[in-house]
Amino acid sequence: MKKKIVYVCMSADILHAGHINILERASRLGNVVVGLMTDQAISYYKKIPFLNYYQREIVIRNLNMVHGVVPQNTMDYRPNLRKIKPDYVVHGDDWKNGVLKENRSQVIKEIKKWSGKLVEFPYTKNVSSTNLKESFFNKNFYSFNSNRTSLLKRMIEAKKFVRVIEAHSPLAGLIVENTKVKKKTGDADYDGMWSSSLTESLLRGKPDNQSVELSTRINAINEVLEITTKPMVFDADNGGRVEHLPFTIKSLERQGVSAIIIEDKIGLKKNSLFKNQKNAKQDSIKNFCKKLEVATKSRKSDDFLIIARIESFILGKGINDALKRANAYSKAGADGILIHSKIDTPKEIFKFSKIFRKSKNFKFLIAVPSSYSKTYEKDLIRNGFSVVIYANHMLRASYLAMNQVAESILKNSRSANIEKKISSIKDLLKYSL
Numbered sequence: 001m002k003k004k005i006v007y008v009c010m011s012a013d014i015l016h017a018g019h020i021n022i023l024e025r026a027s028r029l030g031n032v033v034v035g036l037m038t039d040q041a042i043s044y045y046k047k048i049p050f051l052n053y054y055q056r057e058i059v060i061r062n063l064n065m066v067h068g069v070v071p072q073n074t075m076d077y078r079p080n081l082r083k084i085k086p087d088y089v090v091h092g093d094d095w096k097n098g099v100l101k102e103n104r105s106q107v108i109k110e111i112k113k114w115s116g117k118l119v120e121f122p123y124t125k126n127v128s129s130t131n132l133k134e135s136f137f138n139k140n141f142y143s144f145n146s147n148r149t150s151l152l153k154r155m156i157e158a159k160k161f162v163r164v165i166e167a168h169s170p171l172a173g174l175i176v177e178n179t180k181v182k183k184k185t186g187d188a189d190y191d192g193m194w195s196s197s198l199t200e201s202l203l204r205g206k207p208d209n210q211s212v213e214l215s216t217r218i219n220a221i222n223e224v225l226e227i228t229t230k231p232m233v234f235d236a237d238n239g240g241r242v243e244h245l246p247f248t249i250k251s252l253e254r255q256g257v258s259a260i261i262i263e264d265k266i267g268l269k270k271n272s273l274f275k276n277q278k279n280a281k282q283d284s285i286k287n288f289c290k291k292l293e294v295a296t297k298s299r300k301s302d303d304f305l306i307i308a309r310i311e312s313f314i315l316g317k318g319i320n321d322a323l324k325r326a327n328a329y330s331k332a333g334a335d336g337i338l339i340h341s342k343i344d345t346p347k348e349i350f351k352f353s354k355i356f357r358k359s360k361n362f363k364f365l366i367a368v369p370s371s372y373s374k375t376y377e378k379d380l381i382r383n384g385f386s387v388v389i390y391a392n393h394m395l396r397a398s399y400l401a402m403n404q405v406a407e408s409i410l411k412n413s414r415s416a417n418i419e420k421k422i423s424s425i426k427d428l429l430k431y432s433l
């Protein structure tokens, strides 16, 4: 008699007794086909898995209770069910309530069409991959530099959108690490940190003109990385002398940084948000491509991303120059393109993305909505952007707050009047535990 087909969906990032129990019991019903959630599918509702799809697939495929493995690309089981038409779908009984409730109803309705049945086994208590990860992996796993370095690339590949915000100090890094907001569309948090040349300079009371030495920046990053787990993107201005670039990249990679962004300007650096860019010059396409080639050759791992930042709009050069550069930089090996703009709408960067998306040289796009801050993330996504960098907001917030405190104490000759507007000491002490 033909053996029955049993469909079991799992992410199987850290395999534990709960998974084995389910697979064991499922295999008693027939040939088990595992619908293994892809990285994209997992990222939709929880953190990106530690092991990528292929690493997880090898483990599951080699279990003797498993007959076959197919990718499940979304949370929706139905596309796979329609193809496989299993006699049974097996799941733990923990999905009757909570976020998976709707998926459960869809599964029951779908398999009814060919008289398939849902079999639910008691959920194995006290063991959950999510808890295991929270308690063990998070800090340890990503404190190994190579794991953290590759995280950004994996997120860009797996998630629809990656959200990065400036962290100019270890404390700011902790806020980026821990801030989470519950929304109707799911929990929102930050995916990574931006080491900004602007805020690293301002923090030290200096202009954003490369007056802060690279070694100071590297030391500052080290302190942030020591106490956080999220990936970091490094603002390298124009990368400095091409002869020094391999050493910069080596240092960043060794620290566990995930990406370097190099802008195509030359001469004395001036922040791009200044209105007057009269003395700022853009590099020739040829020279900048050489820089990108040196950068890509210098990295130890392809997971460390080299991103080219185009300043054509900043310098008033227009879209044709920007597109020409994007194609050339992509061909020279850039993994992604940051298209910068300082007008108050996303008009020019959206026009750029509309054309660049059709190019065979397309690489993922980054937006820095400092001047066009009214733009919603959903509109960036719709227009083909994969990464957003909120480039200076944490420092701007603290600068404003510090000014208010300093003024209030002087005005009132005591500190009580400002107490309600600043963190309580108790709040801050949670970081001293």
Ligand code: SPV
Residues within 6 Å of the ligand: 196, 197, 198, 199, 208, 235, 271, 272, 273, 368, 370, 391, 392
């Ligand atoms: C930075 O944050 O330092 C940047 C972005 O490079 S911008 O300030 O817009 O130039």
Ligand code: MG
Residues within 6 Å of the ligand: 196, 197, 198, 235, 237
């Ligand atoms: Mg900068």
